[in-house]
Amino acid sequence: MRTIAELETAARRRLAPAHYDFYAGGAGEEETLRANEEAFRRRVLVPRVLRNVGKRDLAVELAGSPLSMPVLLSPTAFHRLAHPDGELATARAAARAGTVLVVSMAATTAIEDIVAAAREVTDDPALWFQLYLQPDREFTKAVICRAERAGVKALVVTVDSAVFGKRERDHRNGFLDLPPELSVENMRDDTGRVRDIEMPAELTWTDVEWLRTISGLPILLKGILHPSDARLAVEAGVSGLVVSNHGGRQLDSAVSTMDALPAVASAVDGAIPLILDGGVRRGTDVVKALALGASAVGIGRPALWGLAAAGTEGVTEVLEGLREEVDRAFALCGAADPAGLTAELVR
Numbered sequence: 001m002r003t004i005a006e007l008e009t010a011a012r013r014r015l016a017p018a019h020y021d022f023y024a025g026g027a028g029e030e031e032t033l034r035a036n037e038e039a040f041r042r043r044v045l046v047p048r049v050l051r052n053v054g055k056r057d058l059a060v061e062l063a064g065s066p067l068s069m070p071v072l073l074s075p076t077a078f079h080r081l082a083h084p085d086g087e088l089a090t091a092r093a094a095a096r097a098g099t100v101l102v103v104s105m106a107a108t109t110a111i112e113d114i115v116a117a118a119r120e121v122t123d124d125p126a127l128w129f130q131l132y133l134q135p136d137r138e139f140t141k142a143v144i145c146r147a148e149r150a151g152v153k154a155l156v157v158t159v160d161s162a163v164f165g166k167r168e169r170d171h172r173n174g175f176l177d178l179p180p181e182l183s184v185e186n187m188r189d190d191t192g193r194v195r196d197i198e199m200p201a202e203l204t205w206t207d208v209e210w211l212r213t214i215s216g217l218p219i220l221l222k223g224i225l226h227p228s229d230a231r232l233a234v235e236a237g238v239s240g241l242v243v244s245n246h247g248g249r250q251l252d253s254a255v256s257t258m259d260a261l262p263a264v265a266s267a268v269d270g271a272i273p274l275i276l277d278g279g280v281r282r283g284t285d286v287v288k289a290l291a292l293g294a295s296a297v298g299i300g301r302p303a304l305w306g307l308a309a310a311g312t313e314g315v316t317e318v319l320e321g322l323r324e325e326v327d328r329a330f331a332l333c334g335a336a337d338p339a340g341l342t343a344e345l346v347r
């Protein structure tokens with residue numbers, strides 16, 4: 001099995017340079033992009049021993065969805081730029097691994113087809129749907145109803161994108177839109193026209209309340225870094241948070257997610273599950289995040305590298321490689337299950 005770094009090299013060889021840069025890049029100086037990975041490297045593990053780790057169980061449950069391991073696929077745009085099978089390939093790999101795929105609102109495949117691909121693999125796949133609440137509420141509602149009818153199990157509202165981050169690689173490359181043969185299929189309105197995704201600058205907590213009145217699905221907020229916002233999210237009754245800086249693609253100089261996690265975890269105090277994403281590349285990264293208060297982690301770019309390198313098989317390589325590393329790291333840290341990972345293991 002190849003490492004994520006090796007899959008990135010393979011992906012880079014296959015992708016058009018502008019598409020590679022779109023996936024790999026971040027905002028501004030890319031300080032936050034680098035900081036996410038660096039924050040893992042800076043922390044070391046202080047393992048416990050003699051704890052009988054002969055039988056290990058990596059499974060977790062999040063917002064009503066079972067995961068075979070504490071790793072899920074964070075939402076990423078435009079999978080058909082990476083591979084002709086696009087989101088269908090990603091969904092099959094997630095279903096095969098028994099984990100959640102968060103489908104991006106900017107997916108290049110219709111949600112009904114994505115769910116169908118996952119159902120070829122397993123009866124009851126866990127697909128969540130990420131959205132940017134659009135200024136047109138009736139349209140937003142229609143998109144949510146469509147995703148619900150298709151069978152998604154939770155909604156993930158991205159809240160770190162009041163405006164679009166400035167990705168300077170994309171500006172330099174002139175990559176500002178999808179090629180004409182691809183479109184964001186879940187943005188079709190009832191006339192069949194594909195709408196542009198608008199970044200919702202006017203969003204407030206009132207909109208989160210509104211969302212709770214129109215959907216019975218669990219709602220998670222993605223892009224929380226400040227402990228005060230985490231407290232407000234608990235009060236708003238959401239089912240979980242994604243501690244995320246959008247992979248360094250929105251506010252450059254934003255705190256790395258591992259540096260943000262402890263304060264958010266202490267603010268939430270176990271009331272709702274936390275998912276951390278940004279810079280997770282190794283099983284030991286997963287262990288560090290769980291030890292400091294996450295219930296699971298999300299991966300963004302690694303899945304895109306697997307997808308570009310080898311479609312479903314490539315994403316499977318990423319997920320199974322991580323599973324093997326997570327399992328080994330649990331054992332070597334003296335933890336038989338996620339509850340066995342505590343803050344004393346990390347320095």
Ligand SMILES: Cc1cc2nc3c(=O)[nH]c(=O)nc-3n(C[C@H](O)[C@H](O)[C@H](O)COP(=O)(O)O)c2cc1C
Binds near residue numbers: 022036279
């Ligand atoms: C190419 C790309 C596209 C992304 N598209 C979305 C998106 O549509 N919606 C969203 O909420 N986050 C999006 N993200 C952010 C990811 O969900 C996630 O927060 C981030 O990739 C995690 O960092 P990592 O790539 O280091 O794992 C995107 C990230 C990348 C790299």
Ligand SMILES: CCCCC(=O)C(=O)O
Binds near residue numbers: 106246
């Ligand atoms: C309108 C596409 C949004 C994609 C996104 O969120 C990202 O590239 O980070």
